[in-house]
Amino acid sequence: MDQNKIPQATAKRLPLYYRFLNSLNHQGKKRVSSKELSDAVKVDSATIRRDFSYFGALGKKGYGYNVEYLLGFFRKTLDQDELTEVALIGVGNLGTAFLHYNFLKNNNTKIVMAFDADPEKPGTDIDGIPIYHIDDLEEKMGDVRVAILTVPSGEAQGITNRLADYGIEGILNFTPARITVPSGVRVHHIDLAIELQALVYFLKHYPLDG
């Protein structure tokens, strides 16, 4: 089927479904209901059923979904077999947390290098990931086309410009700064303050039934 026919909101939930189905499979489970999926991934069952219908996966009443079939589909869709290498820029507390995070355990995304402005850090590594000086960015990047940005806000746009000049394709921006990129570069922005504010806003205005 044509990948581009899957709505973006659905596409965004694929990694979530994939991970949970993977863990079911490891436990030897053969089938799963939309209710179980819903409880596990915290997405309502109606949405799950609609999402899955885009993949041609229709659950059977009283049986649910076949775990292996779904996994096979998701694996292909998420390109689990193709490793994407990622550079991390900014080895402060947040960057260090990322470097300790075992991304490969669940998917084929791997941080292969990190950069920092601290002259003490180059030559060292964290969990085997080498840290280079930020001045050597262009020299060391090689074929890497995805970066995680965990630098101080004031540095974000300058580094982004260098990454864009180098030919970066995607940036996961964890700084509070809104960065401007040339068209063709995809940015996903995760702002910790806004995530917290959104939670508080929802608590106040969309109370859940207790």
Added chain:
Amino acid sequence: MDQNKIPQATAKRLPLYYRFLNSLNHQGKKRVSSKELSDAVKVDSATIRRDFSYFGALGKKGYGYNVEYLLGFFRKTLDQDELTEVALIGVGNLGTAFLHYNFLKNNNTKIVMAFDADPEKPGTDIDGIPIYHIDDLEEKMGDVRVAILTVPSGEAQGITNRLADYGIEGILNFTPARITVPSGVRVHHIDLAIELQALVYFLKHYPLDG
């Protein structure tokens, strides 16, 4: 107007709009076009116009939106005047990054205390935020009803159960663990691996025009 009539997707973008309008206001700007807003917050102009129409804010052609009017509306909507106190659980690298993050600069959400299992940390503070031992959670929480979870995955559910028993209302879960809570507790989950995987997935399947 009835807050509950705003769609959740729109509600989720409010903190984003608010922050940008606030910075425009500080710069002395009186009006803003949906195009400028769109460039700044990375939401397409059609969506912005639709979102704003829910608030009864209709931009004038060739003028745009009145910054002060919008700010006044958003401020009321986001309850900027009411401070929400938050506890952070788990003072590792990610937790420390959160404690250094100046949340109050942009909104009225404040981390007022932190907890950790390391016996060396209680009695110390980070940027003035006291760190208590995790054993003292129930004793120290007081009126706090929102928590940020940055503990190791294996600890996430156990801590969540204690928070739920205490009467927590909202949890911002930054661990890779999917946690189960009683109905009535709102959980927002930010999984770093899934955010990275989603970016890579979008790069592969939804290329932008360069």
